[in-house]
């Protein structure tokens with residue numbers, strides 16, 4: 001079984017469109033959406049949720065008003081201004097540092113595990129999918145990504161699958177590193193802009209640091225052919241494997257609006273381009 005992840009140095013490069021296309025092309029696989037901060041693969045794959053689980057992570061303070069003496073020490077101590085004048089904790093502002101629970105003279109403050117989101121095992125028209133939803137202003141998305149990855153791998157092993165195809169998180173932070181661990185190949189999707197190239201190179205460095213094979217795809221390459229050529233030259237010079245270029249096509253958006261992958265939409269040139277990339281892979 002091979003695990004591949006589709007990532008991008010920045011958001012909006014078309015990573016999920018390509019992941020959706022791979023979902024349609026690959027046989028015998030499990031899909032995983034690890035972009036838990038802004039999950040959107042479900043918009044294309046329209047999963048039917050079979051299992052729903054709570055994701056608990058981090059701590060949040062809670063005041064027992066029956067014990068509280070209203071001395072106000074915790075309000076002064078909390079540097080995140082998470083405790084209101086009427087001794088109510090704002091769970092969005094609370095950072096879970098537990099300082100208030102140490103300084104409360106009567107032990108009225110307890111630290112409780114946070115309900116930070118949910119994760120799901122679903123069925124889609126392309127096979128099983130593991131995905132998640134992180135709660136508003138919740139942290140530890142790296143931990144949730146690792147959980148989604150683990151569940152997807154276990155499901156793939158149980159079903160004797162050939163592939164785990166993962167929609168990774170954008171950027172170079174903790175969720176991306178969690179998306180990359182133990183991966184067979186990372187496909188970096190970039191667009192032909194200076195910031196696209198800069199951010200793609202940063203994430204390629206991260207992947208290389210962990211010894212992961214990296215392949216690059218330039219999406220919407222024909223919107224700036226000069227920059228696409230620069231990226232191509234850079235790849236040649238630095239031993240980065242460029243496995244494909246996809247042209248701009250309005251039908252990508254039209255397919256998205258209909259909740260379809262580009263492989264299910266009308267025949268276009270980009271369909272052929274994506275098939276070539278899949279075959280290269």
Ligand code: SF4
Nearest residue numbers: 068069071072074104
């Ligand atoms: S420090 Fe304890 S007793 Fe004082 S206001 Fe806060 S919760 Fe109440």
Ligand code: SF4
Nearest residue numbers: 078094095097098100
């Ligand atoms: S746990 Fe820390 S951040 Fe949360 S209310 Fe207490 S002192 Fe403030």
